[in-house]
Amino acid sequence: MCEASVEPFLLFEHVNVARGSQRVLHDINLSIRPGENVVILGPNGCGKSTLIKTMTCEIYPLVEPGMRVRIFGRERWDLQELRRRLGVVSPELPGKPTLKTTGLDAVVSGFFSSSTLWPNLTITDEMRSKAEDALRLVEGDVLGEKLVGQMSAGQQRRVMIARALVRSNEMLLLDEPSNALDIAAQRSLRLTLRRLAQRGTGILLITHHIEDILPEIDRVIMMRDGRIVADGAKRHLLTGERLSQLFDTEVELQERNGFYSMA
Numbered sequence: 561m562c563e564a565s566v567e568p569f570l571l572f573e574h575v576n577v578a579r580g581s582q583r584v585l586h587d588i589n590l591s592i593r594p595g596e597n598v599v600i601l602g603p604n605g606c607g608k609s610t611l612i613k614t615m616t617c618e619i620y621p622l623v624e625p626g627m628r629v630r631i632f633g634r635e636r637w638d639l640q641e642l643r644r645r646l647g648v649v650s651p652e653l654p655g656k657p658t659l660k661t662t663g664l665d666a667v668v669s670g671f672f673s674s675s676t677l678w679p680n681l682t683i684t685d686e687m688r689s690k691a692e693d694a695l696r697l698v699e700g701d702v703l704g705e706k707l708v709g710q711m712s713a714g715q716q717r718r719v720m721i722a723r724a725l726v727r728s729n730e731m732l733l734l735d736e737p738s739n740a741l742d743i744a745a746q747r748s749l750r751l752t753l754r755r756l757a758q759r760g761t762g763i764l765l766i767t768h769h770i771e772d773i774l775p776e777i778d779r780v781i782m783m784r785d786g787r788i789v790a791d792g793a794k795r796h797l798l799t800g801e802r803l804s805q806l807f808d809t810e811v812e813l814q815e816r817n818g819f820y821s822m823a
């Protein structure tokens with residue numbers, strides 16, 4: 561199959577989004593292929609999280625002439641169905657009840673997009689077995705029995721990735737995944753994400769940590785003031801000069817074994 565015939569995972573045309581009375585995304589045009597690995601970079605408040613929330617239909621664009629949103633080739637989605645195809649890992653837990661849930665049950669709760677396994681839910685053996693597989697995939701087997709509220713931030717993040725993967729392993733959307741993780745937990749999270757990318761899961765990453773940009777990520781989208789100001793190959797865009805302009809501060813970059821860091 562030639563590349564041009566592959567239906568994009570996401571297609572945004574002339575997307576504008578308001579939050580409150582303020583327009584925060586302006587004329588976003590974006591196409592992302594399934595399995596593509598992309599990082600979105602930009603200063604605080606530039607609209608990165610709003611963009612992700614628009615992709616997951618938590619926020620809707622303004623209905624205006626020329627606006628078009630297609631996700632997995634469709635314009636209309638039942639939210640539950642969309643969340644079954646799209647793995648979303650946000651910085652927060654899905655809700656307080658998650659804290660009293662075991663790691664395995666938290667992953668199973670992903671099938672229902674719920675914060676815990678409420679008594680009315682019907683859980684099948686297949687769901688449990690898929691949840692165990694997902695936990696294994698993030699090397700979180702030992703977390704199955706542990707209460708989420710008693711896990712470290714890094715362990716919770718692993719469980720949340722498994723929870724996102726249990727529904728789908730097509731595309732994983734991660735908003736600041738390494739926040740609040742210590743150096744070892746950040747490293748192990750990156751290894752987990754690299755493994756997933758190498759297996760064909762598309763990674764769409766928002767981060768403030770340059771070190772989070774995996775070697776497998778080859779596309780960089782830069783945002784500023786609610787607009788996409790650059791979108792292209794990592795080798796062209798991930799430079800100190802570009803980042804200095806984007807963040808309005810002097811940035812020097814160094815690259816080692818496919819990873820970048822501030823010099």
Ligand SMILES: Nc1ncnc2c1ncn2[C@@H]1O[C@H](COP(=O)(O)OP(=O)(O)OP(=O)(O)O)[C@@H](O)[C@H]1O
Pocket residue numbers: 579580584602603604605606607608609610611
């Ligand atoms: N719940 C909200 N209600 C109203 N405005 C909001 C809300 N959340 C965000 N905004 C505004 O939308 C704009 C974009 O915010 P968003 O959180 O998408 O940026 P961001 O790039 O993800 O920021 P950060 O890097 O700090 O997480 C900002 O001007 C922000 O003040």
